[in-house]
Amino acid sequence: MPSKLPFRLGKQKDVKGDEKDNREQGQSQQNAAFFGRLLALPYELQAQILCELVFVDLLALRLTSHACWSMVAACQSDIVRSWTKHELNRLERSLYPPPTLGEAKLQYILEVQRQQAIACKLARNVADFVARKILLRDTVRKREKFQPAWERMYEKSVPLLFTIGHFLKEYRKLLLQKCVAESDPKHGFRLYACSNMEYLKPLQKGILTKYDPRHVLECHRMCYFLFQAFEQKLRPPSYASPVEKLMRGWIGKPASPEEIGTVLLLGGLGQVEKIWSQSSYNERRKAQVAFVKSVSPHETTKWRENWTKICVESPLIPLDRISVTQIAIPLPQDIWRAAAQDVLMAENLIEEDEAAEDPALGLRDFISGLVGFDTRRYASPPQPRTTDIDDDESDGEDEVGDGSDSDG
Numbered sequence: 199m200p201s202k203l204p205f206r207l208g209k210q211k212d213v214k215g216d217e218k219d220n221r222e223q224g225q226s227q228q229n230a231a232f233f234g235r236l237l238a239l240p241y242e243l244q245a246q247i248l249c250e251l252v253f254v255d256l257l258a259l260r261l262t263s264h265a266c267w268s269m270v271a272a273c274q275s276d277i278v279r280s281w282t283k284h285e286l287n288r289l290e291r292s293l294y295p296p297p298t299l300g301e302a303k304l305q306y307i308l309e310v311q312r313q314q315a316i317a318c319k320l321a322r323n324v325a326d327f328v329a330r331k332i333l334l335r336d337t338v339r340k341r342e343k344f345q346p347a348w349e350r351m352y353e354k355s356v357p358l359l360f361t362i363g364h365f366l367k368e369y370r371k372l373l374l375q376k377c378v379a380e381s382d383p384k385h386g387f388r389l390y391a392c393s394n395m396e397y398l399k400p401l402q403k404g405i406l407t408k409y410d411p412r413h414v415l416e417c418h419r420m421c422y423f424l425f426q427a428f429e430q431k432l433r434p435p436s437y438a439s440p441v442e443k444l445m446r447g448w449i450g451k452p453a454s455p456e457e458i459g460t461v462l463l464l465g466g467l468g469q470v471e472k473i474w475s476q477s478s479y480n481e482r483r484k485a486q487v488a489f490v491k492s493v494s495p496h497e498t499t500k501w502r503e504n505w506t507k508i509c510v511e512s513p514l515i516p517l518d519r520i521s522v523t524q525i526a527i528p529l530p531q532d533i534w535r536a537a538a539q540d541v542l543m544a545e546n547l548i549e550e551d552e553a554a555e556d557p558a559l560g561l562r563d564f565i566s567g568l569v570g571f572d573t574r575r576y577a578s579p580p581q582p583r584t585t586d587i588d589d590d591e592s593d594g595e596d597e598v599g600d601g602s603d604s605d606g
Contacts, residue, residue: 365406463527
């Protein structure tokens, strides 16, 4: 039964809602006043403020309004100069020299950060591959114990992969320029395997001679190891029987050297990282096949968009010429190795007999250098001795005897 009220109930006023609206309106007015004062500052003070921002915040500020976009664009030369001075190390500045003051754009910072991110992601993949597939650290307890060595391996791999990524990027540009200039438009687009080192080696040596020779020596084994590991990722496990391959769907053929060379040359380490990160062999093969098809005008109508993502367009490599270019694809074993050996022998960093030996023989030493201990002798990092004990009296609990090598 409704109660009798002495007055009629009307629509109640939302006091809390009005207070919230007033606060938001006041905050908006304060923000507008702040931006007005910021935009009214002299150019020098604006540049000094923007240089103190984290680059991600700077990009977000640029998207807030046309006025902020114009302010960031006017100060981008000073931003690039400050960022290269405080954020880049010696190696990064040598591989990606800062542009002149009048030509400095934010795209320079974006490109360097992109290459840094690719090197870091691939370094994690390489460290995980070594830990799980070679050193068999495949349980949670073993991985926790191995974590300090994993971190050392990751830190050592990043600069090496950063340099290899720069090499592949520069080599792609030079080789495409050569192919575009020498191609006959009548023959149309074609990717063909090329093993003529007289054609491939001079371009590679021209890039490698710009690097520090001792750094090239450090990258030499990493490059061989990276290509071998990537090739292993693109073939089904050799231990699997035909029945297991059929049950798991591993019925596709492994990637050919020409297909791997296409990914390395045209995709660079960025595409290598994307394919490597796939969780299964079938997914990696699908990603690899999809990339090879994406760069062919015969396979897709979006080839221009895909080539634009590769970032190769320049006055010497117009996209209109790509569709009638015959591109020489070096095989993985013809990328880096021979040219680097010539450069290292010219600098007397390796002997001729070292260049002639199988690089697979030195992979165990290379992995030991990455993790920081001799993986042929120890199953885990050796603990420092606290007392003087003869070698013959040590218990050898961490030592791996003959025939029990942990890489399987």
